[in-house]
Amino acid sequence: MISPGCHRLIVDLGMNNGDDTAYYLRQGFRVVAVDANPALVETAQTRFAREIAEGRLVVLNRALSAEAGAVTFYVNTDNDHWSSIDVGWAGREGSHCQAISIATVSLRDIFANYGVPYYLKIDIEGADHIALAQLGQELVLPTYVSVEDCRFGFEYISVLETAGYKSFKLSDQSIVQSLRDETTQGTFPQGASGPYADALPGRWRASNDFVEHYACTVRDRAGQRLAPRSRWWDIHAALADCHSS
Structure with missing residues (x-):
């Protein structure tokens, strides 16, 4: 089932450096960008200050989980693309990680607070299965979804x-x-x-x-x-x- 209000919204789940978010904004979409790495969120808040002020973009510093609370997130200090709630994923190839505590958000809460998106991009290093499991529980779904293969x-x-x-x-x-x-x-x-x-x-x-x-x-x-x-x-x-x- 497609949400009637979803067609001008994209959820960028795993924003990273914000290049995907920038693309969606250029297309005229509202965007909810989610990332667990506080440094990347801080950079995005500066890069997209105008879009945030205009109400076109919401940036959430959260890790995805089925329940509200907090999780340990491992920031890869050698390659931020590998940062993950899975320490094995984050620290692969002997790279260095820093463990921090990050508040969580569920996919259901994102949809309830901001709307069901036209497109959901899932790229959350080692936690994509969590998003897909939650997506399977929703009655109203994004028209399109993508997930990083593994x-x-x-x-x-x-x-x-x-x-x-x-x-x-x-x-x-x-x-x-x-x-x-x-x-x-x-x-x-x-x-x-x-x-x-x-x-x-x-x-x-x-x-x-x-x-x-x-x-x-x-x-x-x-x-x-x-x-x-x-x-x-x-x-x-x-x-x-x-x-x-």
């Missing part, structure tokens, strides 16, 4: 399908810098998530077709990675039967 990709596809999503695409994140931002006709900066919804290259696939495509492109059903490490992916899903249109 070794649980097959599970993510299944959860999204069970939640009600009918059409799927893969986004090759290694080529995002070569794509065009239709809003400005510019290119995307390194690390940006890039286009979404119908602006995303490629065709929408039904879930069964998409699983076969994924199993031939990213990793096989035994979990063995097929794509080289230089390529990484996001999984996009749509509520509509885009593949049959």
